[in-house]
Amino acid sequence: MSKPEKFFDENGLRLDGRRVDEIRPMKIEVGVLSRADGSCYLEWGNNKVLAGVFGPRELHPRRMQRPDTAIVRYRYNMAAFSVEDRIRPGPNRRSTEISKVSREAFEPVILTHLYPSAVIDVFTEVLQADAGTRTAAINAATIALADAGIPMKGLVSACAVGKVDGKLVLDLGKDEDNYGDADLPVAMTQDGDVTLIQMDGNLTQDEFKEAMELVKVGCKQILDIQREALKSKFDQFDTEEIEEETVVEAPKSEVEIDETVEVETEVVVTEEEEVVETEEEEVVDTEEEEVVDTEEVEEEVTADDENDEEPDKNTDDEDVEEGETNE
Amino acid sequence: MSEVMSKLKKDYVYNLMLKGQREDGRAFDEMRAITVETNVIDKAEGSAKVQYGDTQVLVGVKLQLGTPFPDSPDVGVIITSLELNPIASPTFESGPPRENAIEMARVTDRGIRESGAIDLTKLCITKGEKVWMIFIDVHVLNDGGNILDAASLGAIAALMTAKVPAERNGVGEDFMIPVREMPVGISVVDIGGELIVDPGRNEEAVCDTKISITSNQDGSICAMQKSGEGALSEKQVLKAVTLACEKAAKVRENYLLKI
Amino acid sequence: MNKKLVIPGQFLSSNVKNAGSGTYIDDGKVYSLLYGILNDKKRINVLPFSGKYIPSRNDLVIGTVIVVTPSNWIFELGSAFDGLLHVSEFPRRIESAQMKGVMSVGDSAIIRIKDVNPAMKVEITMRERGLRVIKEGRVIEIMSTKVPRLIGHSGSMISMLKKETNCEIFVGQNGRVWINGKDNDMDRLGKAIDLISSNSNASGLTDMVYKFLKSESDVEDDVDTNTVSEDVEDIQTDDVEEVSEDTSRKIDMLLDPEDE
Numbered sequence: 001m002s003k004p005e006k007f008f009d010e011n012g013l014r015l016d017g018r019r020v021d022e023i024r025p026m027k028i029e030v031g032v033l034s035r036a037d038g039s040c041y042l043e044w045g046n047n048k049v050l051a052g053v054f055g056p057r058e059l060h061p062r063r064m065q066r067p068d069t070a071i072v073r074y075r076y077n078m079a080a081f082s083v084e085d086r087i088r089p090g091p092n093r094r095s096t097e098i099s100k101v102s103r104e105a106f107e108p109v110i111l112t113h114l115y116p117s118a119v120i121d122v123f124t125e126v127l128q129a130d131a132g133t134r135t136a137a138i139n140a141a142t143i144a145l146a147d148a149g150i151p152m153k154g155l156v157s158a159c160a161v162g163k164v165d166g167k168l169v170l171d172l173g174k175d176e177d178n179y180g181d182a183d184l185p186v187a188m189t190q191d192g193d194v195t196l197i198q199m200d201g202n203l204t205q206d207e208f209k210e211a212m213e214l215v216k217v218g219c220k221q222i223l224d225i226q227r228e229a230l231k232s233k234f235d236q237f238d239t240e241e242i243e244e245e246t247v248v249e250a251p252k253s254e255v256e257i258d259e260t261v262e263v264e265t266e267v268v269v270t271e272e273e274e275v276v277e278t279e280e281e282e283v284v285d286t287e288e289e290e291v292v293d294t295e296e297v298e299e300e301v302t303a304d305d306e307n308d309e310e311p312d313k314n315t316d317d318e319d320v321e322e323g324e325t326n327e
Numbered sequence: 328m329s330e331v332m333s334k335l336k337k338d339y340v341y342n343l344m345l346k347g348q349r350e351d352g353r354a355f356d357e358m359r360a361i362t363v364e365t366n367v368i369d370k371a372e373g374s375a376k377v378q379y380g381d382t383q384v385l386v387g388v389k390l391q392l393g394t395p396f397p398d399s400p401d402v403g404v405i406i407t408s409l410e411l412n413p414i415a416s417p418t419f420e421s422g423p424p425r426e427n428a429i430e431m432a433r434v435t436d437r438g439i440r441e442s443g444a445i446d447l448t449k450l451c452i453t454k455g456e457k458v459w460m461i462f463i464d465v466h467v468l469n470d471g472g473n474i475l476d477a478a479s480l481g482a483i484a485a486l487m488t489a490k491v492p493a494e495r496n497g498v499g500e501d502f503m504i505p506v507r508e509m510p511v512g513i514s515v516v517d518i519g520g521e522l523i524v525d526p527g528r529n530e531e532a533v534c535d536t537k538i539s540i541t542s543n544q545d546g547s548i549c550a551m552q553k554s555g556e557g558a559l560s561e562k563q564v565l566k567a568v569t570l571a572c573e574k575a576a577k578v579r580e581n582y583l584l585k586i
Numbered sequence: 587m588n589k590k591l592v593i594p595g596q597f598l599s600s601n602v603k604n605a606g607s608g609t610y611i612d613d614g615k616v617y618s619l620l621y622g623i624l625n626d627k628k629r630i631n632v633l634p635f636s637g638k639y640i641p642s643r644n645d646l647v648i649g650t651v652i653v654v655t656p657s658n659w660i661f662e663l664g665s666a667f668d669g670l671l672h673v674s675e676f677p678r679r680i681e682s683a684q685m686k687g688v689m690s691v692g693d694s695a696i697i698r699i700k701d702v703n704p705a706m707k708v709e710i711t712m713r714e715r716g717l718r719v720i721k722e723g724r725v726i727e728i729m730s731t732k733v734p735r736l737i738g739h740s741g742s743m744i745s746m747l748k749k750e751t752n753c754e755i756f757v758g759q760n761g762r763v764w765i766n767g768k769d770n771d772m773d774r775l776g777k778a779i780d781l782i783s784s785n786s787n788a789s790g791l792t793d794m795v796y797k798f799l800k801s802e803s804d805v806e807d808d809v810d811t812n813t814v815s816e817d818v819e820d821i822q823t824d825d826v827e828e829v830s831e832d833t834s835r836k837i838d839m840l841l842d843p844e845d846e
Contacts, residue, residue: 033469034381035416038636046369050468052414056638056666067705070666075413075421080464081371081387089410090423109594111610111619115640116706118666123414125466127385128368146594149637149731151619153610154595190595221552230593230621234787323672331662333650334692335725346769 003179007164016045016173023171023218025160028140028229030147036123038148040229042140045173046130048082051140052123053148059119070115074103076137078126098134105138105158105187105196108113111151120150131177132160135185138196139222146230153227156195158187159218161211163203168211170218184208186215330418332532340533342480344518350378350529356570358525363480363489368430373504377481380527381471383415386463386481388489392496393460395451403450403458407436409465409478416470430554434512435465435478437550438541442510444483449505450491452498459491461504463535472528475539479512480578487586509583510549511575512541515567517559522567524574538564540571544579548572592618592632596795599630608632613707623787639665639730639760641708645699646717647755648762648829651689656682659689661697661710664760671697677713694720696756696764723754723766726776729782730761735786736779743782743792750799751775774802 004015013019024045034040036052043049059065076098080089087304091099103122110120122145124137135158162172163182172180182201188194205210340350349355359380368374371387393404409432411419423433439445452460463485465478487506493499516526516534526534537555540549548568553559559567592598598609599616605631608620618624622634641647641663649661649669659671673680680688689695696718700711712718728736736757737744748755753767753775765775778795785791 033383033414034471035469036414039637048368050414054413054417057417058666058668077412079368079385079387079466080408080462081368081374081389081466083370086389086391086462086464089408091421115666118706121413125414125468126410127368127466130370146621147636149620149622149634151608152594153612153617153619155593175439194623228594231591234591331650331652331692333694333725335720335723337692339724464587 003174007169007176007179008167014043014169014173015175018171018173020167020169021214021217023221024173026139026222026225028143028225030143030229030233036144036148038144038145038146038150040140040147042136042143044132044136044139046128047126047133047136049088049133049140050125050127051137052125053121053141053144053150053153054123055120055148056115056118056150057121059117064119064237065117068113068116070110070112070118071109072103072107072112072120072122074099074106074122074141075103075125076124076126076134078129078133080183082126082129098247101196101198102134102138102141105156106141106145108158108193108195109152109154109189110145111153114151120145131174132170134158134187135160135187139226143226143229147233154190156187156189157219157222157226158185158196159215159222160185161215161218163211168207168214170214182207182211184215185210186212186219188216188219192216192219197258204280222319246298279310329439330532331559332529336529337533340529341519344521344523349357349523349527351527355521355523357572358578359527361480361578361582363484363586365484365586371485371489372492373485373487375481375484375488377477377484379471379477379525381469381472382477383467383469384469384474384477384481385466385468386485387466388485389462389464390489390491390504391460391462392452392457392498393442395455395458397455400455401451401458403445404446404448404460405436405440405445405463406460407432407439407463407465407482408410409435409467411467411470411474414469415467419467420468428551431475431478432465433540434475434539434541434550434552435463435482438479438510439463439486442508442541442543442549444506444508444510445486446505446507457498460547461472461486461489470528472531473514473525476512476514476525479510479541480582483509483511484583484586487583508543509579510541511545511576511578511583512539512550513571513574514539515570516555517557517563522523522570524570538567538571540568540575542572542575544576546572590624591622591754592624593621595777597633598624599626601630604628604630606631606649608634618756634731636729637731639663639736641665641667641669641699641702641706642759643699643702645759647697647699647760648694648720648758648764649760651691651693654690656685659685661695662760663708667702667706667708669697669699671710671712675709675711675713677717687720694725694764696720696758720764723764724772724776726763726765726779726781728761728763730736730759732783733757733759733761735791736763736782738792743795746792746796747775747778747799750796750803751778774799777802778796793808797837 027043029041031039032041033052035056038053040051056070076095078087080086122141126133126143138156138158160172161170161184162176162180163178166178182203186194187196220221334528353573362378364376366374367376368387372390373388378383389514409428411428413419413421421568463482467474486504489504491504492503494501515522517536518534536555539552540548542548588798596618597615598618602611602614602616605611605616609616609630609632610619616630620632620634624633625631647663651659651664652662653660657673661669663669696710697710698714698717701709744755751771751774753765753771756764763779765772778799781795781798
């Protein structure tokens with residue numbers, strides 16, 4: 001491929017017919033991997049990326065654990081066949097850098113302190129690359145994190161803006177990326193806080209300001225697509241049914257039971273609500289008894305239950321370490 | 328990271344087997360639902376996404392010009408890699424391929440190579456100097472058990488759709504990779520003396536022996552691998568071969584001949 | 587009724603006093619932290635569609651031993667955090683050498699979370715009636731967020747399941763469900779639990795599961811068993827196919843008379 005003669009037609013449209021402020025079409029599928037806790041497949045232009053989230057889960061080796069917070073690990077990986085010239089599988093300097101800044105793009109929104117000592121693993125696989133893979137991977141990773149039930153202050157949306165032929169354009173295509181004058185990938189929260197920004201090329205300060213305006217527009221469009229994808233996963237339930245959902249406290253896993261009374265019409269709404277409230281009160285009491293099958297359970301153990309030997313904390317820890325090295 | 332499977336789960340899978348049943352209701356000689364989609368990656372010269380139940384693998388074939396090996400100066404080169412990416416299972420870890428991944432890559436490779444599936448002489452451009460190198464990369468996306476069979480089917484399916492990019496490389500006109508055989512690998516595991524095909528993830532965890540047999544269109548065998556810490560009786564090996572060849576013929580007919 | 591699907595960062599309310607679980611407050615407004623269903627009947631809570639179990643003090647759970655040390659068993663709890671059972675928390679005295687004889691890697695047990703420290707070090711106890719090693723039956727895993735659905739209001743679903751299948755059932759807060767009974771009863775129960783788990787958003791679930799169990803036991807009657815619970819025949823009239831939502835409500839009432 002060689003540099004195109006011009007990047008814009010007589011109407012100011014780009015090589016692929018887009019306006020300067022238009023992103024490539026994006027398609028999102030939620031929950032595509034059975035083994036991951038959350039997952040997402042995303043196509044964006046000719047990019048095809050897959051994101052899977054595992055965790056929060058135990059972090060080994062133990063010395064990497066942080067007692068006050070979970071750590072996030074992010075892997076950006078390209079399939080060997082994802083680009084024109086095959087690349088060697090496995091990490092390289094480029095993917096290591098991208099993994100680092102992408103992880104940092106999520107750290108401000110994930111409530112890591114809810115899972116001390118644990119790890120949240122975010123794995124992204126670029127299956128087909130076509131300019132803007134790091135932003136595509138971030139957009140997929142956000143969805144996978146939400147799908148895994150990870151508490152976040154909001155979604156993260158990412159898009160690049162660049163300069164070709166002296167003109168700023170949103171979401172660079174392949175040729176624009178290869179032969180453009182500047183590339184500025186950005187990830188932001190829904191409030192517009194920047195969680196990832198990188199740049200290469202050349203922009204004047206005025207151009208940069210304009211570029212930031214443009215990229216905000218792009219991230220907003222992407223956020224809408226992401227929201228829509230998450231909402232449509234549960235299309236099969238009409239709202240009427242969803243209203244009858246049980247309640248679990250989260251993320252602290254206090255379980256409440258709210259087996260709903262079958263609501264048939266909206267007319268009885270006020271009565272309904274009263275009924276439900278009283279029921280929730282009871283439920284807290286019944287829950288423990290209901291959970292254990294008491295008749296069954298009582299036979300076996302006879303010892304009294306006062307705990308007179310406090311386990312020695314220090315030995316505990318040593319034992320754990322020992323257990324691990326033996327593993 | 329190894330996953331500890333509870334004894335109750337193991338007993339359950341094992342006891343089902345004793346009753347002639349499997350966890351997902353299949354017969355012992357029944358494969359899971361298979362899907363094969365080809366040409367899913369434009370950037371690759373050939374590609375296939377294969378699903379065996381919830382196991383998903385993506386195989387891409389890329390071609391590059393290179394130098395032949397000195398001991399075979401007039402044939403093309405095949406290089407097969409397989410990555411057990413951590414996205415595919417909570418038990419897979421980042422890092423270079425370990426013995427399991429390498430074993431699977433090599434067994435996949437043997438099926439293609441030893442069957443003579445590809446006429447490698449047609450991939451020589453200048454004897455001793457310039458030949459086509461075929462890279463088969465298996466990208467494992469979701470481990471639902473029996474990755475190996477999905478990889479082997481994906482590899483041949485991707486090859487069957489692969490075009491040699493001669494024009495782009497200035498060495499003549501593009502042509503399809505000359506595929507002349509369709510090897511299909513089928514894995515059989517031994518659980519409590521019974522042989523079952525296409526093990527799911529739990530079955531794979533419970534069994535102590537697996538044998539994978541790759542066979543050709545004429546029913547001949549081109550590659551075989553026993554793996555796992557158990558042993559198989561001679562009778563079991565013979566039975567496994569018959570079973571695998573039978574199943575391979577069906578898979579070939581239903582998926583490869585339709586490409 | 588203001589229950590609806592919400593996503594992380596979605597604005598929920600300006601009433602910060604009512605902010606409940608699964609939410610956060612920013613600048614005087616309440617937002618969702620999770621992808622799930624909003625319930626703002628009383629407090630503003632978000633129930634996530636998925637998520638790992640978080641150990642909490644006093645929870646009863648089912649764990650699997652993953653490591654045995656000279657004085658501890660380490661249990662995997664289907665959670666982000668493993669739990670530690672010190673030998674002194676076992677109901678009888680165990681010498682170091684006997685540890686593996688009591689419980690070894692792969693064994694499952696019904697255990698109680700004794701304590702969780704701020705760094706999420708989880709301590710477990712078995713010094714209590716009913717807590718024990720499980721040697722028979724099966725353990726089925728569901729999402730811990732679906733546990734309430736499986737139990738049902740005041741235990742209505744679980745009572746129905748027990749009655750219909752003649753199985754013992756123990757539901758751990760971590761989403762592990764131990765069942766024990768005849769093989770074909772456990773098969774039916776296992777399928778019923780899958781049904782509950784995959785339709786946890788549907789209404790009339792008890793009804794749906796009841797119907798399912800009836801149809802399954804009919805099939806099995808033809809083959810080899812006669813395990814249909816007779817109590818249920820009293821509740822339910824002849825035509826199983828036409829059980830209405832009303833019926834399911836009646837069943838709930840009959841199984842739980844104090845309820846109304």
